[in-house]
Amino acid sequence: MTVVEIGRGKSGRRAYALEEIGIVPSRRTRHPDEVSIAWQIDAYRFEIPLVVAPMDSVVSPSTAIAVGRLGGLAALDLEGLWTRFDDPEPLLAEAAELGDAAATRRLQEIYAEPIKEELIGRRIEEIRAAGVTTAARLSPQRTVRYYKAVIDAGVDIFVIRGTTVSAEHVSGQAEPLNLKQFIYELDVPVIVGGCATYTAALHLMRTGAAGVLAGFGGGSGHTTAAVLGVAVPMATAIADVAAARRDYLDESGGRYVHVIADGGMSRSGDIAKALALGADAVMAGSPFARATQAPGHGYHWGSESHHPDLPRGTRLKVGTIGTLEQILHGPSTVADGSMNLMGALRRTMATSGYSDLKEFQRVEVVVTPSATPR
Amino acid sequence: MTVVEIGRGKSGRRAYALEEIGIVPSRRTRHPDEVSIAWQIDAYRFEIPLVVAPMDSVVSPSTAIAVGRLGGLAALDLEGLWTRFDDPEPLLAEAAELGDAAATRRLQEIYAEPIKEELIGRRIEEIRAAGVTTAARLSPQRTVRYYKAVIDAGVDIFVIRGTTVSAEHVSGQAEPLNLKQFIYELDVPVIVGGCATYTAALHLMRTGAAGVLAGFGGGSGHTTAAVLGVAVPMATAIADVAAARRDYLDESGGRYVHVIADGGMSRSGDIAKALALGADAVMAGSPFARATQAPGHGYHWGSESHHPDLPRGTRLKVGTIGTLEQILHGPSTVADGSMNLMGALRRTMATSGYSDLKEFQRVEVVVTPSATPR
Amino acid sequence: MTVVEIGRGKSGRRAYALEEIGIVPSRRTRHPDEVSIAWQIDAYRFEIPLVVAPMDSVVSPSTAIAVGRLGGLAALDLEGLWTRFDDPEPLLAEAAELGDAAATRRLQEIYAEPIKEELIGRRIEEIRAAGVTTAARLSPQRTVRYYKAVIDAGVDIFVIRGTTVSAEHVSGQAEPLNLKQFIYELDVPVIVGGCATYTAALHLMRTGAAGVLAGFGGGSGHTTAAVLGVAVPMATAIADVAAARRDYLDESGGRYVHVIADGGMSRSGDIAKALALGADAVMAGSPFARATQAPGHGYHWGSESHHPDLPRGTRLKVGTIGTLEQILHGPSTVADGSMNLMGALRRTMATSGYSDLKEFQRVEVVVTPSATPR
């Protein structure tokens, strides 16, 4: 751990971004077809190590079904448009037509509509009806209020996701969510986060979560660093949380908590790097906002972007480049890492000589300012 | 302290900018409403840890009153337009109409008008009459000549601010300001600076100042580094001066001198970082030049920008985005860290698990070249 | 070796790009005319240490002949247009007319045409007939299938080149290429790569190769880092592979395997740096795409750019600046390092005080982020 003295009164650790990391091939190579990228969490097995992020611009009930059929998992945001409106399609269409200057303000207005509890169950059932694994997200602030509706609807995987989620929320006002007790009593596996340090992750693992989100999510357009000053670069965050997994495995006598990297991965190379640094799977949003089926119509935004008092993200124009299937499995017709994400991952692993994800976590990496041109 | 050898004949310390710093959440979180950001210096208590910088583009008597009512403190520049002209409004309006090429030259002309001593008292009284805490600024060069007028007008907090102010100004010509004796004899608390190193700060603290400005101020448009080659990045400057506060506290048997970070903080995240690095409060200008009430009409400049022989700053177009109240307390309608500065600070502290500013100075930080995109 | 801790669970070595390297003159200087830049590999001697990369935009049979006459070596890509089409000229002309958006897709279509085995021999013979040294390239995947045709046609130097080539390709499906046995049985010298680490290079050297490509090639427009996350900056790759050469020399009792830097050298200064870091020669493509004779008509692309499922490179517009002779030997009429590449190399060596390439590998270098402006 490199700690530098910033000034006489303060020191800090040097932390690294994915852009500073390069994967180094070993002395072996393999054929991409002989590589497995399957991932299993709790009782659920996926052909690809990917959770599509709970963001209205990428996950609707129908895209959740499509992603499931393509081998992955998509989490629906239960605090987004699909639980605020019977039919959010006109609003999604409108959001795509807004000028940049007006977008933040109008998103704030649209999302001021209250959540309708009955829609929570209905959306989950729409996805379940298609026979794919269901996942749905609440923020920690609203989990106590709405979780029953989620469980009753038969969700498979419960996602509690905020910018920063801690195992110990201190409050003198309301009774905050006691994560440990809540997860203990729940019958479904819970994925919880974000967090970005060894200690915060270890505490989240002790709550009984099946998976922990490493990173602060937020989508490509998030501005957390500018607005809050909060920033832990992803490479360091993932490698720290992965170390917590290893230590918790020992402490718990064998409970393996999955580390799901969440935030800042918009190209296939970023996904490979996250897994190389120790993640078991990744949560990503922006790559899928480029799908023809994406509800965002070529735009992308996260829940930070419409916070009523303090928006911390912008609506990004990402364009439309191909079907969900192409984006996940190719063939790709572009060379920028935005299509055939899973084919690229297979090739990275094959080129580096690894045959499954767990092995690939050991691949050598280098640190270099020029690893990925921006 | 990392000292690097630049070449065989010279070594220098590695210093860090705010852009290189990221705040790391701890394992706890809180609710923003349960966070206190109050600040007290001498007998004066403020709801927010903010001094608006003595710059003509942001502080007029009326905006000083408005800031005071919103919980902060604004310092009027007693060497600016308000003491050179009975009615500076037409000149402020003209400055906003100048083309960029002509701006420096015309500002030099406008500021060639002599200071009128009688206006010093009148301006301070205008602010006092509103019942808010008053602060006013002189440069060290003019303090001896004008301070009586300032004191007589009943200022609450006296600010002596230059790019670099030292406790020991060496001169063979005129009798320079003896800061120690001056502050001793004065009956009001003095804030003095800028300075950027441990030693310079310690000497300023020994003069009896109530607060020390850490950094060289100068506004977002200052070009001190290009013109003078002088540059100490803010993160290191703040952490060094904070260490001087701690050591002086011991040396003096308990006198706590406030460290006010001054310079280069244009986004809410920068303010949070400055406090995380050890500042007790911040002095900022450019964020308030964007207020509808700002005297600069959407432009921003500091006193460096109109130096008669060696201008060291440019007039910046910053635009107008909302009222002073919105900029300080929200709600924000943009996502770039320029609005709801104090709401953002509360949220950073809450997200990081801290409940007051003194505790927050202990928050963990990381060093990373990619902390804040520019 | 500087190893940094990225996070608690992962460390990586700090690696360096050519852009971060500067050559330092010694205390002697020489005249450029008294410098030798000759290079010999196996029985073949070249006046210049340069292999033009097997890319359709730069090497056709006629440019291969021209390069040979100018003192260098050019390798024809036997999986490119010249073995897929009787007359590729119309397709090369068409590729130069495509808009950027359509280029990747159309290149994929054009290269879908199967390789015609009879053209392999014909192309090599066209070059041989001119009396210059011939070199031709296959990928490791197709070497087993086509190498006989190559040998039968009387190629002088056999190039096996892929993004990453390992001595140990693991496969459960087809019988992979056993490099060691293959090279042993072959009667011509083999150049094989790319590779980027000491260990991978050492294993390639043990196969009996005459030369090893250090780097991942791919041309200026390659996007391997974005698509695969794979990245080892060239300066570190070259210096590592050069160390493998030294250690293998001892291990083998005196076999000197040539290190040919391959990738990312588009300016004369880059070539000098590669040699300064330990390369014996360089393989380069993009500088020659700017020749009036270049088959790419002012455009440049590598084989990665038309991969059917996962393109990892873009077609770059590089323009046309002069004849092959001017680009290699001057006189130059531009100041950006794109002309008189060999004259520049002589001058670098003369300025630094070295008289041949082997000595020049010992020249002092510095590491600095600002070595070459981009």
Next chain:
Amino acid sequence: MTVVEIGRGKSGRRAYALEEIGIVPSRRTRHPDEVSIAWQIDAYRFEIPLVVAPMDSVVSPSTAIAVGRLGGLAALDLEGLWTRFDDPEPLLAEAAELGDAAATRRLQEIYAEPIKEELIGRRIEEIRAAGVTTAARLSPQRTVRYYKAVIDAGVDIFVIRGTTVSAEHVSGQAEPLNLKQFIYELDVPVIVGGCATYTAALHLMRTGAAGVLAGFGGGSGHTTAAVLGVAVPMATAIADVAAARRDYLDESGGRYVHVIADGGMSRSGDIAKALALGADAVMAGSPFARATQAPGHGYHWGSESHHPDLPRGTRLKVGTIGTLEQILHGPSTVADGSMNLMGALRRTMATSGYSDLKEFQRVEVVVTPSATPR
């Protein structure tokens, strides 16, 4: 000295650019009027520590006279237009009218005109006649041929300047310049360079030179790094050469050889940094190309830019901002460090608490990537 391992086969020292350096004020301040920036080399005393670089775009006989009257020294390039043409004014005017694309080629043509020996003496005498100190430059290649004409004309200071000049030029062809013997026999003080390392500088000092140029000169538009790969950042070069001065002082029993920083200083802050790092004076060109009197008519180029075979610099448009007097001594009407260079230097020294140049070499500096925005 920080040496980093680039790869297993090569290590290099970390070197620093002026852009990475910031000057740190001490705990004292002074008034700018009480600062001396006088410089004395051999018998010649100057009010300012500045040599204007021998470049046709800045030094003509008339600007040399003007600079001398303003307290500095200007060196005429004896291999430039003033010794090739009776009246170069029309060609200077033409050069300023050329489009960027044609400039390099046309400059090559213009400078193909042979040097006329009789003009050497005439130009020096024109300057001498005005009563200012004269300095004139030859390259090491032409020194033997033309130095007699220079001495006969009564030059005061002889400048031998090339990109890299060594004390030991190795050649099998012509008898090279033996610097040590040449300088010993000469009756005027010699300034020689550039060089960029401790060892090269030490050897140049041992030739008997009065001053050594630290850096590779070349003007703001030089492209040495791109074309040759040669790059030693200025901060490290100056600090290394200054250390050679100190050690040679001891070795020689008291001979003080002046270190003149040469290259890359286009703003006043850069000049201050060079002196802070140990230079006794600076040689600069581009700031003076902006003078109304500049022969380049708002354009700037060095001798590298018109090399017949390998140009290594571009003609830069720098514009015209004021008189030579304003650029040197102000008043300035811009804030970018391009005017009132000497006033800025005084202020830097005053702000930092130093009263003469020799003391100022001890000022504290920091290393930071963000010292000067580009």
